[in-house]
Structure formats: structure tokens, C-alpha cells
Amino acid sequence: MGHLGAAGKQEILKALKSGRTRKLAWLLAALAFAAWLTRACSTFGSDRFDREKWLQQVTAAQLAGVHCYRGGMAKDIVKHVLSVGMHRTAVEAQLGMPDNVNGSDLQYTLGMCSGFDYDVLHIYFDAQDRVTHAAIIQH
Numbered sequence: 001m002g003h004l005g006a007a008g009k010q011e012i013l014k015a016l017k018s019g020r021t022r023k024l025a026w027l028l029a030a031l032a033f034a035a036w037l038t039r040a041c042s043t044f045g046s047d048r049f050d051r052e053k054w055l056q057q058v059t060a061a062q063l064a065g066v067h068c069y070r071g072g073m074a075k076d077i078v079k080h081v082l083s084v085g086m087h088r089t090a091v092e093a094q095l096g097m098p099d100n101v102n103g104s105d106l107q108y109t110l111g112m113c114s115g116f117d118y119d120v121l122h123i124y125f126d127a128q129d130r131v132t133h134a135a136i137i138q139h
Contacts, residue, residue: 049077054095067112075136082134104126118138119138
């Protein structure tokens with residue numbers, strides 16, 4: 001705004017304070033959020049489970065950046081690979097060793113799929129090491 005005259009600056013400030021500008025800003029923010037939500041929700045179901053790709057070593061570049069290196073397969077794993085009652089050893093045979101274990105919960109890192117933080121596939125087991133359910137959780 002350095003090359004605008006005082007009248008130009010006043011007009012811009014007046015427009016910014018008007019109700020229409022605020023409504024437009026809220027609309028744009030809502031549209032940006034909807035686009036982000038659509039991307040985040042569709043990310044987890046974009047690919048079929050590929051065991052070889054799933055088990056690939058994650059590169060330092062993938063860990064350092066915003067990469068969703070496993071997320072596309074997550075919904076397919078939950079819907080078609082895992083089943084309630086499946087034994088823990090069968091899960092580990094399919095998905096490999098988990099990135100983290102928290103009690104009866106195996107955790108497989110999916111990457112930064114939703115854009116803000118790491119997303120993780122959690123697989124929960126009962127006392128007999130049988131799958132009870134699975135969830136995709138952002139950490």
C-alpha cells in the first residue's frame with residue numbers, strides 16, 4: 001500500500017471493515033477447510049493394500065517432509081486385510097512389525113496424510129491377541 005494515496009488507503013480499510021468482506025473471508029475459510037477435509041478423508045482409501053509397498057523402508061526424505069507414504073492403503077487394510085478375530089501373529093505376518101506397541105494396540109505409521117501431523121493405523125486386540133477393531137488416528 002506504499003504507493004496508494006491517503007484516499008486509497010481509506011477505501012481499502014473501509015472495504016476490509018465492511019460486512020461483505022468479512023462474509024467473503026469466512027466463506028473462503030470454509031471452502032479451504034472443506035477442501036482440506038475432502039483431501040484428508042479420501043487420502044486413506046485411494047490405494048489397495050500392496051504388501052511389498054507397505055513393507056518398504058521409509059526414507060529420511062519421507063520422514064522429514066509431508067509425505068503420506070502408507071496412508072492410501074489404510075482403509076483397504078481395515079476393510080479387506082484385517083478381520084475381527086484375526087490373530088496378532090497373522091496381522092504381523094501381513095503388515096510386518098509395528099512401528100509402536102502400546103499395550104494391546106499395534107501402531108503403524110501412515111505418514112503425514114492429513115497435512116498437520118502424523119496419522120497412524122491402530123489395531124486393537126483382546127486378551128487372546130485377537131483383533132477387536134482398528135482405527136486411523138491423527139497424532
